[in-house]
Amino acid sequence: MADRRLEILRGAGFGRRSRLDEAGMFPMPAHARGNIRLEQPSDDELVAAVASGDEAACRALMDRHLTRILVLARRMLGNQADAEEVAQEVFLRVWTHADRWEPGQARFGTWLHRVATNLCLDRLRKNRPTDDIDEMPDLASGDPGPHRQLEQRELAARVDAALQALPERQRAAIVLSHYQGLGNLETADILGVTVEAVESLLSRARRQLRLSLATEKDDLLRSDKVSAS
Amino acid sequence: MRSEMTFKRLGEIVDAYGASPARWPEAERPAAEALLAVSAEARALVEEAGRFDALLDMAPAGVPSAALAGRLMAARPRPAAPSGRPVAPRRRATGILGALLETVWPYGSPAFPAGALAAALVLGLALGSTSNISLLQPETSVAAASGDQTGEGLIALAMADQAWPEEWMQ
Secondary structure, X not given: OHHHHHHHHHHOOOOOOOHHHHOOOOOOOHHHHHHHOOOXXXXXXXXXXXXXXXXXXXXXXXXXXXXXXXXHHHHHHOOHHHHHHHHHHHHHHHHHHHHHXXXXXXXXXHHHHHXXXXXXXXXXXXXXXXXXXXXOOOOOOOOOOOOHHHHHHHHHHHHHHHHHOOOHHHXXXXXXXXXXXXXXXXXXXXXXXXXXXXXXXXXXXXXXXXHHOHHHHHHHHHHHHHHHO | OOOOOOHHHHHHHHHHHOOOHHHOOOOOHHHHHHHHHHXXXXXXXXXXXXXXXXXXXXXXXXXXXXXXXXXXXXOOOOOOOOOOOOOOOOOOOOHHHHHHHHHHOOOOOOHHXXXXXXXXXXXXXXXXXXXXXXXXXXXXXXXXXXXXXXXHHHHHHHHHOOOOOHHHHO
């Protein structure tokens, strides 16, 4: 079964290059090479190929999902180092359990999000945050000024701090829904709650963020008006 | 499933999911978008939520480092190793002696256990001829040699020769 899927992958161009291509005799732009593939392999097909030890499938699965999982962890945990550790743990689990993955039982992307979210929540519970709204970084200056890039970084830091100050489950809900773009059913499934509970978590999270970021919202509006004029 | 959308319900949806209809509950999306099309008040509500969404979108995202990708590729599953050299079929023992040896030692060539046995024998003989090993210590030998010692005396002498760890006696 896995061998057949591997053949599908190879037929789709994964795991090998043509000899002409390797010899550089038939150079093709990336977009043209992409057109040759009839169909991208599904996540299930990639996972089956990963279980067979196919290097190209491992790389393809990482290309497809690693950044999204890292971004989820980064916004849940508030720092890059912890986010990389979580993303690494998620993919090591994929490598370990690939041979036991049952296609059709669940969406692979949802499973990845669930594992990553649970790992983040575990970390947050072990290291209860000491962040507080009052400890959020101060804006260097209220003037719009010429340093717009610096302002953007400061605003980003304030939004990040406000996000990190949310209770864990509210943060998870808004990260999954707003930042990862998952639907309410998928978010509820990952968090193990009802869709009504997801909506409640999201409402409370956004209300808290509005309070925390009231000043920043005004700053953003003001700088938008300045740049528009 | 809700068939019609009220302004109040749209407010709840926007409060929870933000301004983008793509994030709204799928079942309520068509009705909510229909309300947006006809209500300026609803559009103002969504526009205001859109500005807040833009602020939220400023949260840093991050990208995976090359080191992370490298570590993961290094730890990836490997193809199953190809099976080793074909094992040559074992030669069948021939004759009565061969059959007897195979019955006693069915695990392959009997040369190895036979060699080990011979080596142990030689080592034992060598040790026995070069070492002064006596079953009885000199004092015990003297005691045993004297015919007027009682049985109890011999036992006491033997016990006195043994060192008993103190913790055994407690």
